[in-house]
Amino acid sequence: MKTVRTTHVAASAVCACLVASSAHADPNKVVIGDIDDMSGVYADIIGPGGVEAAKMAIADFGGSVLGNKVEFLVSDHQNKPDLGSEKFREWADRDGVTMVLGGSNTGVSIAMSAIAREKKTPFFAIGAAGASLTGKDCTPYTVHYAYDTTALGNGTATTILKHGGKSWFFLTADYAFGTQLQDAAADVVTAGGGKVIGAVRAPLATSDFSSYVLQAQSSGAEVLGLANAGGDFTNSLKTANQFGVTRKMKPAALLAFLTDIHGLGLETAQGLYLTTGWYWDLNDKTRAFAKRFFEKTKREPTMTQAAYYSATLTYLNAVKAARTTNPDKVMAELHKAKIDDMFTPSGTIRRDGLMEHEMYIMQVKTPATSKRPWDYYKLIETMPGDRAFGKLSDSKCPLVKE
Template sequence: MRLQLLLVAALTAVCFETSVAHAQISDDVVKIGVLNDQSGLYADLGGPGTVVAARMAVEDAGGSVLGKPVEIVFADHQNKSDVGAAIARQWFEVGKVDMAIGFDNSAVALAAEQLAAEHNRIAIAGAVGSTAFTGKSCTPTEASWIYDSYALTTSLAKSIVAQGLDTWFFITVDYTFGHSLEADATSAVQAAGGKVLGSVRHPLNTADFSSYLLQAQASGAKVVALANGGGDMVNAIKQANEFGLAKNQTMVTLLVFISDVHSMQLQAAQGLKFVTGFYWDRDDETRAWSKRFFERQGKMPTMPQASAYSAIRHYLAAIASAGTDEAKAVMAKMRETPVNDFYVRNGHLREDGRLVHDMYLAQVKTPSESTKPWDYYKILATIPGDQAFRPLAEGGCPLVAQH
């Protein structure tokens, strides 16, 4: 009997030690870094609001995971890939950051995901349009939580061309994000039987769109498509209205955030059609969370801000399930577990890092259709996730090609 008791005690001790060994949090803290534009043309769509959403996610998760505290840090990459890369490197090598999130700039995101992979850390993209992030540049430790240029353009272009608006001209921001938007929209327009008559590229954060708008006007295209975002898109729309482009040509925006509509106001933005991943007034759950966010931020959330909350909650749940914050183990749990929250219904994370979920074809309301503050969108159609996003086999992700 004594021998049996000793054996039981020994086995219990081994099991306890094994459990403790598996429940490992590096540096006794889970540190999440929000890396985005905190002060420039993309600050309204992400910026400080994403930090607020991240803190809400941590608070709602109890402030800790596996008995260790969760901390949020943030930094401004100023929309410069070298600045963003330097911050990410410092975070991963010195700052004990386990996961970086946001970016809201394709060039920064592509640099950060490679650094994360090198240091066995996780990178989760918010407003990142480049399909390369989950395509040719994919890594085992990245995820893209909202959209890419394929999802933003394909369904929209098909819908617009089907209305007989079959000749297009692009005004494109001249960096990775804009190039990707234009390329995917061009493919969709041509696949639908339309033609692209030309394009022109503008610098990021330009103030004067007059020469680009004149070229678009001179092209005679039925559609002038803006392959840009944030402050650039807002300025282009305002100046297009001043030029009177909308009288003879249809303006199409390939990326719209509710912060843009709020800035332009409904009189200028009314009628714009676009694809979005989130709208605060979609249902009871989105309204409940968005009102909590509004109490802190004084604005309704954009899709990058809502997605940051969703991604962080899913990340922390995966750590709890894996019993460790080791990146590959956490990513495995994130892929195994469906994403179900106010932001996403039945979302799933593919092996290329793409979160597959429904997207929405939307239109900006007219002033007379809006009945309350921030009542800006009409949801015209739901685009199922398997139709909204590029098929896994077509993305060129080397992790997929190995199978």
């Protein structure tokens, strides 16, 4: 598993022993790590684009804090919880990492969150959706930043119910993320007077969705709830289109990203409702960031790539305010922070670690209404943070009760 170290935006070839020595010798040294899927089914969601976004944030901050250059580490967890947690522990013990960005995959982020608690290292879970990260799996050092399964269910499932989709069949990713996403959407469906007809689980990175789609078709349900993401989402929706299932069942994109819609094309994705925490064409601030990101990557940023930028800046500002990398003092500053940037105008980090902010219900445009490349979403509704994520008083995080 390859690790890349950079100082500010340039690569560094310092040997591991000297790095470890300098990291531990200076308590004000800031080392940010990024553990994500860099080559698999979720790589387009954050991946190398997230690395670029985090480097942009470090550069915009000035490249240094507390008198030291900010260092940046990158590792590919390959969607394996053991690899993610081992790398986190290694960086904490050897490299003096002071904050870790966790990319896509809920199972990996849950494993890394446990290391964050053990090593007392701030951990920003961004690509992972599982709401348990600020519920039963919460820690004093975990921040869940961009979105979660609760918000996705409250947005997309509620919207489809309003449009008559009462009976649901779920095609679900067979690990923690898929389970939590299906459960969140199913709760919204049943509370809204609908019913769940059935569900089928598909392994991560499934190559052939034919049998799963045919099971959904035979259920007689009105809605096909796709409780998956990334390549699994696009491949399952393509298969449903090829088999004509989407002419009889309304597909529900419970977690879809801009890159997914780009890959599918508007002919296939048009009309889909989805919930997102950010969109590049939402306002002047989002467009300004997107323009800079596009110049570097030739792609518009996803919600989670934008969140990588925001989270990196939020952490660096907390370190500056605390005047130390001491994790407890930095976390105290994070909980006091009012986040007003290109990602959100109204973000706050709650006691359970959730970064509460507005969420947006979007509908994918038709080819006729899209005016230019990447012009894919039409805003349907803006959800206040407490309606999207639920109230803090309802959190299942033990820290809230203390």
